[in-house]
Amino acid sequence: MAVPKDKTQYITAYYPQTSKNISHHMVLYGCSQLPDGLDERNLKANGEAWYCGPSGIGICKRTNKYYEDVVYAWALDADGFELPDGSGFRIGLNSNINYLVLQMHYKEEFKSDFRDNSGLTLRITEEE
Numbered sequence: 001m002a003v004p005k006d007k008t009q010y011i012t013a014y015y016p017q018t019s020k021n022i023s024h025h026m027v028l029y030g031c032s033q034l035p036d037g038l039d040e041r042n043l044k045a046n047g048e049a050w051y052c053g054p055s056g057i058g059i060c061k062r063t064n065k066y067y068e069d070v071v072y073a074w075a076l077d078a079d080g081f082e083l084p085d086g087s088g089f090r091i092g093l094n095s096n097i098n099y100l101v102l103q104m105h106y107k108e109e110f111k112s113d114f115r116d117n118s119g120l121t122l123r124i125t126e127e128e
Contacts, residue, residue, distance in 0.1 A: 001100050003092045009124050010088025014072045015080040018118035024105045025075035028120060030097035031060030031068050059101050071100065072120070088125065 003009065018026065060068035071089060072081070083089070091097040102120055110116065 003098055003100060005098055006093060007126060008093040008095065008128075009091050009126055010128070011071065011083075011091060011122050011124055012088045013080065013082040013123035014074075015121040015123075016074045016078070017121055018074075018104075020076040020107070022107060022116060023074075023118050024107050025073065026105065026118075026120065027070055027074075027103045028072040029059050029068055029101045029103065030071045030091065030095075031099040031101055032096045033060060034099055035060060059103060060099070069096075071097070074120070082123075088128075091124075 014028070016026070071091075091100070100122075104118060106116075
C-alpha cells in the first residue's frame with residue numbers, strides 16, 4: 001500500500017487478522033521504493049499483490065540507495081501490539097517509508113478454490 005508522501009504519519013498499533021490454522025507468520029515491511037517492474041498503477045491493477053519469493057520480483061527495490069526494513073512481524077497466534085502513548089513508528093513524509101508491504105507465509109498450500117481474508121489492521125495517526 002502506498003503511504004501518503006505529503007504528510008508524516010505514525011503507526012501506533014498492529015492488529016493481526018489471521019490464525020495459526022491458516023498462517024505460519026507474516027511480516028510487514030517498510031519500503032522507500034517498489035521492486036523493479038511494479039509501480040502504483042499496476043499495483044492496483046493486480047489487486048495489490050505480487051509474488052516476491054526466490055523467483056519473484058522481491059519485496060522492495062534493493063540497492064544501496066533504497067530502504068527496506070521490517071516494521072512488524074507476527075507468528076502463531078501472537079497478540080496484537082499497541083505502542084505506548086506518545087510513541088509511533090514514523091511513515092510517509094520525513095521518513096524512508098513510502099510503501100507498506102505485507103508478506104504472508106501460509107501454513108500450507110491452499111486448494112485452488114480457497115479464499116483467504118487474512119491480513120493486518122493498523123492504527124495510523126498524524127498526531128506526534
